[in-house]
Each structure stands twice: as structure tokens, then as C-alpha cells.
Amino acid sequence: MTGISHQRLREVGPLQWPCPEGEPLDLSPKRLYTDCQFQTPDGRAKFAAYHSRGLAEPPDPEYPWVLTTGRLYGHWHTQTRTGRIDKIRQMHPAPFIEIHPRDAATLQIQPGDLVKVQSRRGYAQFPAKVTAAIAPGTVFVPMHWGELWAEQAEANALTHAESCPDSGQPELKACAVQLRSALS
Structure with missing residues (x-):
């Protein structure tokens, strides 16, 4: 989405995601990962364990x-x-x-x-x-x-x-x- 700006929308009209900055519209892929390649140096997906910290705003006595x-x-x-x-x-x-x-x-x-x-x-x-x-x-x-x-x-x-x-x-x-x- 880095290539989407108000200016570009005014000039070009609707844009399809993904829309990387600096990439011509006709080179932007219509679908991600159909070639089984991810946007990483080795083309492989990177997974990481994520441990939830819970809600940013949990309920309390005032907002239960x-x-x-x-x-x-x-x-x-x-x-x-x-x-x-x-x-x-x-x-x-x-x-x-x-x-x-x-x-x-x-x-x-x-x-x-x-x-x-x-x-x-x-x-x-x-x-x-x-x-x-x-x-x-x-x-x-x-x-x-x-x-x-x-x-x-x-x-x-x-x-x-x-x-x-x-x-x-x-x-x-x-x-x-x-x-x-x-x-x-």
C-alpha cells in the first residue's frame, strides 16, 4: 500500500492492492503468492510465535x-x-x-x-x-x-x-x- 497516495488516486483513479511504492501499475501482481514466493530475501515465509498481551482496553468496574x-x-x-x-x-x-x-x-x-x-x-x-x-x-x-x-x-x-x-x-x-x- 506504500504506493497509494491521495495524489496518485486523483491522477490514476482506483488502485489494486498490493501497490508497492515506485512500481508501475502494470507490473503490480494481481494476486499475491501465486508463485509461492514471499517478500523476503530468500522468498520463504517467516513465522514467529506471538503471545497475546490481551486486550489493549480490558473491561473494568466503570466499563464492565x-x-x-x-x-x-x-x-x-x-x-x-x-x-x-x-x-x-x-x-x-x-x-x-x-x-x-x-x-x-x-x-x-x-x-x-x-x-x-x-x-x-x-x-x-x-x-x-x-x-x-x-x-x-x-x-x-x-x-x-x-x-x-x-x-x-x-x-x-x-x-x-x-x-x-x-x-x-x-x-x-x-x-x-x-x-x-x-x-x-
């Missing part, structure tokens, strides 16, 4: 739930394209928060109730989807909805900027939050 964010089948990114496809809009017409029945009972939240989710960075509101498919103590919000598609339903407004010190990959998928009924 772990919010996870992710994708839904059919949607992609911020729905700039998928949000306009009727079949996909019917599959997932609105944002939601998945919450375990035990946690919902503790908070006196019923299916469909509006839940306010507060992190140390912001808040959002989502209708409750009470389901045993999520672990107790954890809630899930799809990351596709933003202010273009739903009011106060932007999952990424809740997450933090922590990232892996080795890869630089952001840890956008988990943070500590408070939950309460938006009616209270």
Missing part, C-alpha cells in the same frame, strides 16, 4: 462490558455500495447490538429496546438483539452503519487507536464499554 465490532454477511465497509442494494438492505435493514440474555436481564433490556453504548471516547445507540450467540460480558455491533445510514450508530466512534507494536495493525475490534437502556 467488552464491545466487539465486525462485519455482517453482505455488507462491506460503510455501505457506500451495499447500502443501496435492496436484497442486502432487507437482510440487515438497521444497526443493532447483540447482547446475551443474562446481560440483557441484568440491565432490564428487552429485544428491540434502544441501548446506549458509552466508551471512553464516545457513545452510540443501537436496538437490542438479545441472543445466546454472544458470550456473556461481550456485546457485538456491526461496523457498517455511520451517520450516512443511521443516527448515532457509528461503532468506530467507540473504539480506540491502540495498535500492535510489531505489525501496526489497529485493534479496532474490542474496547471496554458501559451499557444502559436509552430509555433510562
Whole structure:
């Protein structure tokens, strides 16, 4: 991605990943590793043991739930394209928060109730989807909805900027939050 810049996008238009810096677009491979060669001096993949340090922001008494964010089948990114496809809009017409029945009972939240989710960075509101498919103590919000598609339903407004010190990959998928009924 080092060869992708705002300037280059303006001049050339959409670019396909990978897009290394200084490499002409027509020489960029369409698929990685089809030749079984990796971008290392000897062409072999390098594997290393990694021991997780746990969540960058674990739950605590003030923010006792772990919010996870992710994708839904059919949607992609911020729905700039998928949000306009009727079949996909019917599959997932609105944002939601998945919450375990035990946690919902503790908070006196019923299916469909509006839940306010507060992190140390912001808040959002989502209708409750009470389901045993999520672990107790954890809630899930799809990351596709933003202010273009739903009011106060932007999952990424809740997450933090922590990232892996080795890869630089952001840890956008988990943070500590408070939950309460938006009616209270």
C-alpha cells in the first residue's frame, strides 16, 4: 500500500492492492503468492510465535462490558455500495447490538429496546438483539452503519487507536464499554 497516495488516486483513479511504492501499475501482481514466493530475501515465509498481551482496553468496574465490532454477511465497509442494494438492505435493514440474555436481564433490556453504548471516547445507540450467540460480558455491533445510514450508530466512534507494536495493525475490534437502556 506504500504506493497509494491521495495524489496518485486523483491522477490514476482506483488502485489494486498490493501497490508497492515506485512500481508501475502494470507490473503490480494481481494476486499475491501465486508463485509461492514471499517478500523476503530468500522468498520463504517467516513465522514467529506471538503471545497475546490481551486486550489493549480490558473491561473494568466503570466499563464492565467488552464491545466487539465486525462485519455482517453482505455488507462491506460503510455501505457506500451495499447500502443501496435492496436484497442486502432487507437482510440487515438497521444497526443493532447483540447482547446475551443474562446481560440483557441484568440491565432490564428487552429485544428491540434502544441501548446506549458509552466508551471512553464516545457513545452510540443501537436496538437490542438479545441472543445466546454472544458470550456473556461481550456485546457485538456491526461496523457498517455511520451517520450516512443511521443516527448515532457509528461503532468506530467507540473504539480506540491502540495498535500492535510489531505489525501496526489497529485493534479496532474490542474496547471496554458501559451499557444502559436509552430509555433510562
